[in-house]
Amino acid sequence: METVGRLAGVSQVTVSRALSDPSKVSPATLAKIQEAIAQTGFVPNALAGALASSKSMLISALVPSITNIVYSSMVKAFSEEMRGAGYQILLSETGFGPEDEEKLIAAHLSRRPDAMFLTGIHHSAQARRMLLGAEIPVAEVWDITDSPIDFCVGFNHAETGRAAAEYARRKGYPQAGVVSAGDERARRRSEAFAREWERIGGAPVAKMLFDAQASLANGRAGLRGLLAQGFTGGVVHCSSDLLAHGVLIEARAQGLDVPGQIAVIGFGDQDFAATVEPGITTVRVDMAAFGRAAAQAMLARLQGAGDGPSVIDLGFEIVERQSA
Amino acid sequence: METVGRLAGVSQVTVSRALSDPSKVSPATLAKIQEAIAQTGFVPNALAGALASSKSMLISALVPSITNIVYSSMVKAFSEEMRGAGYQILLSETGFGPEDEEKLIAAHLSRRPDAMFLTGIHHSAQARRMLLGAEIPVAEVWDITDSPIDFCVGFNHAETGRAAAEYARRKGYPQAGVVSAGDERARRRSEAFAREWERIGGAPVAKMLFDAQASLANGRAGLRGLLAQGFTGGVVHCSSDLLAHGVLIEARAQGLDVPGQIAVIGFGDQDFAATVEPGITTVRVDMAAFGRAAAQAMLARLQGAGDGPSVIDLGFEIVERQSA
DNA sequence: CTGTTAGCGCATTCAT
DNA sequence: ATGAATGCGCTAACAG
Numbered sequence: 107m108e109t110v111g112r113l114a115g116v117s118q119v120t121v122s123r124a125l126s127d128p129s130k131v132s133p134a135t136l137a138k139i140q141e142a143i144a145q146t147g148f149v150p151n152a153l154a155g156a157l158a159s160s161k162s163m164l165i166s167a168l169v170p171s172i173t174n175i176v177y178s179s180m181v182k183a184f185s186e187e188m189r190g191a192g193y194q195i196l197l198s199e200t201g202f203g204p205e206d207e208e209k210l211i212a213a214h215l216s217r218r219p220d221a222m223f224l225t226g227i228h229h230s231a232q233a234r235r236m237l238l239g240a241e242i243p244v245a246e247v248w249d250i251t252d253s254p255i256d257f258c259v260g261f262n263h264a265e266t267g268r269a270a271a272e273y274a275r276r277k278g279y280p281q282a283g284v285v286s287a288g289d290e291r292a293r294r295r296s297e298a299f300a301r302e303w304e305r306i307g308g309a310p311v312a313k314m315l316f317d318a319q320a321s322l323a324n325g326r327a328g329l330r331g332l333l334a335q336g337f338t339g340g341v342v343h344c345s346s347d348l349l350a351h352g353v354l355i356e357a358r359a360q361g362l363d364v365p366g367q368i369a370v371i372g373f374g375d376q377d378f379a380a381t382v383e384p385g386i387t388t389v390r391v392d393m394a395a396f397g398r399a400a401a402q403a404m405l406a407r408l409q410g411a412g413d414g415p416s417v418i419d420l421g422f423e424i425v426e427r428q429s430a
Numbered sequence: 431m432e433t434v435g436r437l438a439g440v441s442q443v444t445v446s447r448a449l450s451d452p453s454k455v456s457p458a459t460l461a462k463i464q465e466a467i468a469q470t471g472f473v474p475n476a477l478a479g480a481l482a483s484s485k486s487m488l489i490s491a492l493v494p495s496i497t498n499i500v501y502s503s504m505v506k507a508f509s510e511e512m513r514g515a516g517y518q519i520l521l522s523e524t525g526f527g528p529e530d531e532e533k534l535i536a537a538h539l540s541r542r543p544d545a546m547f548l549t550g551i552h553h554s555a556q557a558r559r560m561l562l563g564a565e566i567p568v569a570e571v572w573d574i575t576d577s578p579i580d581f582c583v584g585f586n587h588a589e590t591g592r593a594a595a596e597y598a599r600r601k602g603y604p605q606a607g608v609v610s611a612g613d614e615r616a617r618r619r620s621e622a623f624a625r626e627w628e629r630i631g632g633a634p635v636a637k638m639l640f641d642a643q644a645s646l647a648n649g650r651a652g653l654r655g656l657l658a659q660g661f662t663g664g665v666v667h668c669s670s671d672l673l674a675h676g677v678l679i680e681a682r683a684q685g686l687d688v689p690g691q692i693a694v695i696g697f698g699d700q701d702f703a704a705t706v707e708p709g710i711t712t713v714r715v716d717m718a719a720f721g722r723a724a725a726q727a728m729l730a731r732l733q734g735a736g737d738g739p740s741v742i743d744l745g746f747e748i749v750e751r752q753s754a
Numbered sequence: 755c756t757g758t759t760a761g762c763g764c765a766t767t768c769a770t
Numbered sequence: 771a772t773g774a775a776t777g778c779g780c781t782a783a784c785a786g
Contacts, residue, residue, distance in 0.1 A: 154763035
């Protein structure tokens with residue numbers, strides 16, 4: 107800025123002003139400064155700016171996996187919204203489980219983000235302490251709790267399982283099975299389905315619980331596993347649409363009619379759920395909406411507009427298609 | 431650090447040393463400092479550190495879309511590798527097209543990243559100038575060119591199309607069609623397929639070129655479009671496995687035999703390509719490998735180990751399955 | 755092994 | 771509308 111200023115015949119402060127609030131500088135000098143910037147190829151140093159102003163315009167975001175469309179579409183919506191307000195996103199993957207998350211949170215906080223986006227509501231005590239100590243807005247997204255660190259945006263996972271169980275019972279399927287991916291929230295949905303199914307009179311539920319992430323291959327293996335357990339037909343509750351699609355493929359490969367012999371309920375309402383044949387009956391949750399809602403609540407806090415609600419439940423809805 | 435130092439009975443510098451290189455501090459004071467840190471909940475300010483040392487330990491990464499598994503898996507592999515060396519990733523979406531990319535590059539450079547990860551080889555002149563001016567390692571990934579800004583890691587997109595055409599001709603399919611997504615590289619693959627197919631004696635190629643991203647729905651619409659154009663059967667080259675899967679679904683919905691009436695070639699060898707039925711014949715490119723290779727080359731430059739090769743061609747391979 | 759002295763490049767007072 | 775002075779919290783020499 108010093109150099110640019112000299113070239114424009116003004117001081118460093120004036121250059122700073124021209125950049126942060128052009129209206130505070132006379133049009134004539136503004137023009138000279140802009141020319142000097144163009145000539146020198148000057149790029150302001152945001153590190154120094156952040157240090158001086160203690161506003162980094164940086165938002166930290168931590169998700170379990172960026173290759174998982176559920177999280178990446180949340181982050182996408184979130185960052186588009188935040189970018190509109192001038193913020194950039196420092197994104198990291200935590201994997202599933204709070205161990206490494208703690209180190210990551212520390213690393214992120216050292217960059218003095220203006221706010222933080224976290225996935226889920228389970229964080230180590232130390233992590234909570236650090237977050238509280240940072241005194242910045244913290245969003246916990248994709249799940250809800252009564253005691254968020256700051257605020258949470260999500261829905262009740264167990265409730266989706268119960269709703270699916272009730273739906274399936276109403277349809278009169280003779281048996282039920284679940285196929286579930288390894289993450290904690292997926293398990294909670296599946297467990298809730300099974301428990302509710304049995305509670306309202308269903309026969310004991312066959313289970314295929316994977317440790318790995320959801321994939322088509324696991325969906326196929328899941329149905330094979332259920333059949334091997336003596337599951338002879340009925341409804342299969344899957345912790346994600348991807349698994350549901352895999353079950354569909356395996357059912358067809360085995361010559362089983364869907365939904366006549368095997369009915370399938372997915373989760374997520376990904377775009378392909380409506381496109382495959384038969385269409386997948388599923389639980390719709392609007393991933394992008396979580397990202398947007400988190401961003402809006404965060405921006406409100408960043409702009410000091412009171413604290414707003416601390417629990418934002420966006421709910422879900424069962425979408426009936428042909429698979430169940 | 432001042433506060434921590436007072437608590438530990440040492441000066442601020444000693445605290446700095448204890449953090450950056452514990453071996454430069456006596457075990458006794460180190461212990462005292464660590465205790466003081468624990469008591470105060472001190473989190474070092476990486477902004478100040480970066481400003482003072484001109485090493486931000488930050489890597490900028492720009493991808494067209496984070497919800498696209500192709501890019502997100504590249505970034506995933508890249509960031510895992512870079513994180514191992516202590517770097518964090520500042521990630522942004524550029525969308526497709528170099529317009530907004532320029533602004534994003536400027537925004538990223540203002541944070542003084544130690545290096546930059548770019549997708550593709552097409553960047554505005556102004557962007558190139560800024561990047562060159564920043565004097566940092568720049569990786570251009572997922573495509574290759576003879577004149578990278580710094581270095582590139584990718585493969586020849588047109589060549590994949592030509593290889594697919596040759597494969598398809600050898601198989602003797604009577605006609606060919608292409609279904610292509612909107613991005614420039616997808617187009618290049620599709621165009622190369624069509625041109626080569628016709629060059630080596632194939633009949634004129636029917637085309638369905640979408641402006642949008644690939645999706646199952648577009649794959650289905652693509653096959654419908656080809657059939658409407660008078661395509662009566664033969665091979666369909668798709669710019670991605672997702673489109674290929676959509677074509678497969680539509681073919682089945684229309685009662686067309688695969689590969690008897692409709693043969694399908696995809697691109698990418700995503701995990702589902704081997705799982706669906708019939709398995710998708712496709713062009714395998716190892717997304718994670720691009721990320722890793724980019725990271726390794728970047729780390730070498732960051733550690734000043736000469737400049738290394740500036741064009742890293744990781745190639746591709748055709749994977750034959752049942753669909754073609 | 756530890757402390758002192760200078761900046762890093764800006765934003766933020768307070769002047770003028 | 772502009773400038774001078776000060777400090778954000780740290781690292782990098784240089785002493786001792």
